[in-house]
Amino acid sequence: MPIRTASARWQGNLTEGSGTLRTGKGGLEGNYSFKSRFEEGEGTNPEELIGAAHAACYSMAFSKALADAGTTPTSVETTAKVHFDKTDAGMTVTAIDLETVGQVPGIDQAQFTKLAESAKENCPISRLLSPGATINLNARLAS
Structure with missing residues (x-):
């Protein structure tokens, strides 16, 4: 690679x-x-870039998990909200909230949620970040 x-x-x-x-x-x-x-100035920051990387990686991992289960998605859209907080160790990424919406024909919410959680555990960026940050997931199947 x-x-x-x-x-x-x-x-x-x-x-x-x-x-x-x-x-x-x-x-x-x-x-x-x-x-x-x-603050709220113009430009980007490292935390937004981490969020973009995580959202992109997760969307790909989830799409693969869905396809492997025989339900290829029409689309997967993920937003990552990165919590950057002051801790005793200094400024730290403490949590990331992943919010994903998938358009997936032929799947029910229970299977969708199961595969979404599996993708969260197996996404390479989740594996990188999870030892130091809590990763929360809200997965919604679009109707």
Whole structure:
């Protein structure tokens, strides 16, 4: 498997400086700052990028689980809400709430939920993050 890369550059001090980030192949580029991370300023932040990576990975893992069970999804849409809180150890990602909605013909809510939970446990990004953060899942089958 290939090794994935990303880069970031920061200029200045923590509160007044600014940075840019880029994924290895240039698919994502963005600015980040103290305000975009700790307040409501423009730009992105590491926690949003973790959320995007988790939502993307989970959607793929769930789609695979559904297809493996014989119910190929029309679509899976996932949002990740990353909780970034002050703890005794400092600022920490404490939890991620995954909210997923799937359009899946020929499946009932019980089987959908079972496969959604399995995908949460087996998603590579969930496995990376779960030792340090609680991962919650709300899975809804679209009608």
